[in-house]
Amino acid sequence: MKKIATFIFLVLFALPLMAQDSLMSLFDTGPKTVYAEATFKATRVVLGQSVVNPAKGNLIFVIQHHFGYVNQGIYEFFGLDQATIRLGFEYGITDWLMVGIGRSSYGKIYDGNVKIKILRQSSGKKNMPVSVNYFGSIGISTLRIEDKTIDYYFTNRLTYLNQILIARKFSPGISLQLSPSLVHRNLVETPQDDNNVWALGAGGRFKLSKHTSINAEYFYVLSSQTAAQYHNTFSIGFDVETGGHVFQLYMSNSEGIIGQNFIPGTTGDWLKGDFLIGFNITRTFVLKKPKTFEK
Amino acid sequence: MKKIIFFTFILLAAQVVSAQRYMTKTGKVSFYSDAPLEKIEAVNHQVNCAIDTHSGFFVVKILMRSFVFEKALMQEHFNEEYVESDKYPNAFFKGKITNLKEIDFSRPGTYPAVIEGEMALHGKTNKMIAKGTFTVSKEGVRVQGKFPLKIADYGISVPGAVTGKIAEVMQIRTDLFLKPLK
Numbered sequence: 001m002k003k004i005a006t007f008i009f010l011v012l013f014a015l016p017l018m019a020q021d022s023l024m025s026l027f028d029t030g031p032k033t034v035y036a037e038a039t040f041k042a043t044r045v046v047l048g049q050s051v052v053n054p055a056k057g058n059l060i061f062v063i064q065h066h067f068g069y070v071n072q073g074i075y076e077f078f079g080l081d082q083a084t085i086r087l088g089f090e091y092g093i094t095d096w097l098m099v100g101i102g103r104s105s106y107g108k109i110y111d112g113n114v115k116i117k118i119l120r121q122s123s124g125k126k127n128m129p130v131s132v133n134y135f136g137s138i139g140i141s142t143l144r145i146e147d148k149t150i151d152y153y154f155t156n157r158l159t160y161l162n163q164i165l166i167a168r169k170f171s172p173g174i175s176l177q178l179s180p181s182l183v184h185r186n187l188v189e190t191p192q193d194d195n196n197v198w199a200l201g202a203g204g205r206f207k208l209s210k211h212t213s214i215n216a217e218y219f220y221v222l223s224s225q226t227a228a229q230y231h232n233t234f235s236i237g238f239d240v241e242t243g244g245h246v247f248q249l250y251m252s253n254s255e256g257i258i259g260q261n262f263i264p265g266t267t268g269d270w271l272k273g274d275f276l277i278g279f280n281i282t283r284t285f286v287l288k289k290p291k292t293f294e295k
Numbered sequence: 296m297k298k299i300i301f302f303t304f305i306l307l308a309a310q311v312v313s314a315q316r317y318m319t320k321t322g323k324v325s326f327y328s329d330a331p332l333e334k335i336e337a338v339n340h341q342v343n344c345a346i347d348t349h350s351g352f353f354v355v356k357i358l359m360r361s362f363v364f365e366k367a368l369m370q371e372h373f374n375e376e377y378v379e380s381d382k383y384p385n386a387f388f389k390g391k392i393t394n395l396k397e398i399d400f401s402r403p404g405t406y407p408a409v410i411e412g413e414m415a416l417h418g419k420t421n422k423m424i425a426k427g428t429f430t431v432s433k434e435g436v437r438v439q440g441k442f443p444l445k446i447a448d449y450g451i452s453v454p455g456a457v458t459g460k461i462a463e464v465m466q467i468r469t470d471l472f473l474k475p476l477k
Binding site (some may be wrong): 290 | 316318320336338340343345346347352354356358360363364365366367368371372374375376379381384387389454456457460476
């Protein structure tokens with residue numbers, strides 16, 4: 001008798017608790033798709049593009065700066081006397097489509113580019129192991145042609161870069177990316193040079209804290225002629241993010257800043273100490289607010 | 296003996312029969328951070344909330360990733376660095392309306408409400424009392440409230456670099472329209 005009474009008492013007592021959880025269970029509608037965000041802090045791993053696009057309506061101003069080779073010694077103040085720079089803008093028309101423009105002092109090249117998100121890494125309802133982007137860029141060299149004796153066409157000035165960026169955020173701290181790349185140059189210096197240069201890029205991000213990370217990147221040139229004459233590009237850097245800015249400070253053996261320059265044309269040899277100090281500074285501006293905040 | 300069992304059954308049955316539930320999955324919760332250097336606002340339009348008018352239970356589930364900020368970067372930092380949405384995707388509130396008797400869900404009108412319960416956010420749970428109003432209409436119940444939330448209570452710290460940009464106490468506003476559940 002007493003046992004039964006106790007039991008009943010317990011049931012009555014436990015009921016409210018169950019009810020609270022059963023109320024909560026009303027919200028269960030199966031797994032949701034969770035997309036991987038912020039695979040990298042910036043739109044670049046170091047020199048090469050990352051799978052990150054600016055958000056819709058956001059404009060990113062990019063300053064990319066390379067000094068000269070550090071091993072030139074004190075006379076060149078360890079390379080700081082020389083500088084090449086690229087200024088650029090990147091704009092997110094939608095969350096999956098970026099357009100950009102820029103101008104590099106190296107080769108006096110103007111470039112226009114586009115980055116398209118094809119796949120987004122996700123888990124839950126939809127499972128996608130990697131994010132995949134396409135990046136395409138056209139460069140126009142505006143160097144003066146000194147030799148007036150040859151026929152020179154406008155198209156000779158054009159260089160192209162096509163990349164497929166495949167990345168996975170393995171954990172909040174570790175992201176890796178593969179970047180198969182094709183550089184096409186309409187005009188090359190000698191008949192032996194490759195017009196098409198294939199390369200495979202690989203890079204990664206390793207977070208040190210919530211706001212800092214170590215980034216590294218390597219571009220392995222596959223086209224034999226170019227591979228024989230030039231070096232593969234290796235860059236390693238340190239990212240610091242503060243609010244709307246990302247600072248990327250790095251060392252690289254490449255003088256060129258855009259892919260058309262650094263992938264097929266890196267002359268520096270790390271083993272000989274040919275590396276330089278460079279940095280990227282990005283600042284994000286919100287040009288178009290999300291709908292919720294439109295007045 | 297039999298009487299007791301019978302009585303209990305009646306009691307249980309009564310509880311089931313009279314239990315009226317209200318629910319929404321598109322409630323609005325926003326928070327506002329008023330710091331000297333920056334004002335930050337974020338809005339979530341996909342908040343789950345349910346009420347059991349018999350027991351007075353009041354539960355809320357918030358998917359943290361659904362908060363929208365004016366600046367996409369802030370949204371990224373919020374999820375990545377502050378509330379760590381990968382580890383703690385949801386915030387929960389489980390509570391009880393303490394002045395249930397004063398609210399008549401069958402008669403349209405505006406009633407002040409006091410809800411006492413526990414808030415779980417960023418892996419930490421704290422007791423909380425929130426005051427608000429219930430506006431009962433034919434269509435359902437509108438729950439509106441405003442309360443402060445101290446982020447340090449939930450293990451969320453503001454790094455030195457952004458001192459003065461993020462407030463220590465967030466002002467939370469809720470506006471939830473719950474419809475009867477059949």
